[in-house]
Amino acid sequence: MALITWNAEQHETKVAFADDEHKILFGKLNKLYDLATGGAERNEVGQALDDLIAYVVEHFAHEEKEMQAKNFSGYAAHKAEHDALVGICADLQEKFGKGEADVTEDTGALVKNWLDSHIPTFDRAYESTLNS
Numbered sequence: 383m384a385l386i387t388w389n390a391e392q393h394e395t396k397v398a399f400a401d402d403e404h405k406i407l408f409g410k411l412n413k414l415y416d417l418a419t420g421g422a423e424r425n426e427v428g429q430a431l432d433d434l435i436a437y438v439v440e441h442f443a444h445e446e447k448e449m450q451a452k453n454f455s456g457y458a459a460h461k462a463e464h465d466a467l468v469g470i471c472a473d474l475q476e477k478f479g480k481g482e483a484d485v486t487e488d489t490g491a492l493v494k495n496w497l498d499s500h501i502p503t504f505d506r507a508y509e510s511t512l513n514s
């Protein structure tokens with residue numbers, strides 16, 4: 383079963399690029415989770431982890447560029463949220479690469495919970511500004 387399923391009630395921002403990218407991001411997270419909890423080879427898990435983190439960084443950069451272009455007042459707080467998750471991801475990526483950490487059910491839950499909290503609060507808040 384998928385770890386996270388996009389649904390409009392919980393995740394829709396009504397900003398087209400963000401909704402599209404969130405769906406892709408959820409797919410990459412589900413793929414990583416399925417590999418990591420399904421006994422896949424470590425190198426396969428590592429590739430899925432790298433792919434997810436690269437996409438997270440790309441998505442955050444896209445949102446930040448759009449927020450800056452519209453002088454969105456919540457930019458600084460939003461970017462700080464992004465930076466915090468990127469920091470957690472970078473730490474996990476480094477430790478995974480050294481064999482000091484694994485991708486576990488808890489890892490998946492952490493990222494899922496972060497998205498389930500961030501998208502309805504921080505991402506939805508930019509809708510009127512980015513669609514103006």
Ligand code: FEO
Binds near residue numbers: 400442460464500
């Ligand atoms: Fe869609 Fe602010 O992350």
